[in-house]
Amino acid sequence: MKKPTLYDKLIKYNKKVYPLHMPGHKLGRKINSANLAKIDVTEVRGTDNLHNPTGIISEAQEKAAITFGAEKTYFLVNGSTGGIISTISTICNEKDKILIARNCHKSVYNAILINNLEPIYIYPEIMESNGIVAGVDPYHIEENLIKYPSIKLVVITSPTYEGFLSNIEEIAKIVHKYNKVLMVDEAHGAHFKFNNYFPKTSIEQGADIVIQSTHKTLPAFTQSAMLHVQSTRIECNKLQKELAIFQSSSPSYILMNSLDSCRELLDRKGNKLFNKYTKDLKKCREALKNRLNNLKLIDKNVIGINQIMDIDYSKIVIDCSKTNITGVELDKILRNNYNIQVELSSINHIIAMTSICDSRYGIKKFTKALIEIDKQLNKINKKGKKYDIINHVLKYYNPKVVSYKTKTNVLLKDSVGKIAGEFIIPFPPGIPMIVPGEIITKESIILINRYIDLDIEIMGLEDNQKTITIVNEV
């Protein structure tokens, strides 16, 4: 008989690797996974229904709202993805304009397609030295709200994958001055509320709707997330209906219990856990700041530059741009020589994700490994323009209009100047580098080729990564 494929492989991975990646429970630490099958019930009499909660789910959500500091909290069982699509579908109607930071997650673009919206992009700043996406200038938001008064919703990602925050307080004031709604994708910031070593939450800064992937940075199962509302501008009845459309009609109690248990742990022991964790984190960051000579820890000195208002210290972002290795190579050395797996590696950097579930041993092991690797590297001055993950274009067509047009696949080198017919998304982070309707730039093709060389996964290319889909005519 053939054995199941996944279980043994995943357990082997669990035993071998120290995980500096999500989920925040770090492969089973501080999470009670015993007896889960016993609570895997459905919405029968005596339980409750996530899509019309009146009993235990309603009570659990109310407790979460208090802990996470919101007026109202909804549990999500389909990740932040489900919450993002449901929110956009609640606020916008067909053909409405939506102002989004161009570095938004692909779920925002999918919501635009599903609802046939007209996106207006604002481009975040890019860090000069390493090409990492930084913050959004509030001025550009006001500029666009004046230019397009019919915009319904503003969507910003803060923090970014790398942990950079935009000035949400200022953005919220501007958005509300024009009586619009601000949704912040805070997928990576669910832990902010629990220690002041971390930035203020977007709810604290005045956003109307904030969506957090609890599973990314706190001990909760993958796919479990929360949507927080702090506003009178949101029609909560409509939101509840949209959430029922974009999530399973059999919401998992295992996931909902995971959110509730995470909340309970934070209420009961959050202070203690976060105090220990931040102490370890501070030590790690201090050592990396002082002892790395070639690699560079991205630290608080980036605050105030490129519209970065604050940073999330839980993300250990290591810049390799001045060394003789790429982020992908650094990731490989950590995996092969130290059994450490980080969350993301790219051309110029790696991201290691930490949480309250990291052990002191794990954080120390990572710190030591980086210091050791650093000693074997050389400093080099890489000349030329740094990569730019976003296809920065002045003119683009509506992605929905483009989706109806006939398309052809052409060789990457022949696509420059043509209109993109598909999303091109390096993964992670899941931010579209090219959106359908954008004119493909030479820089994007250079970067795609570089990603292919480095074996970074790219979604959307065809014919074994040789061709790209373009639109014949708009």
Ligand SMILES: Cc1ncc(COP(=O)(O)O)c(C=O)c1O
């Ligand atoms: C910025 C951002 N937003 C949203 C999401 C989607 O979150 P989820 O995986 O919880 O659906 C991600 C996932 O990586 C993300 O990085």
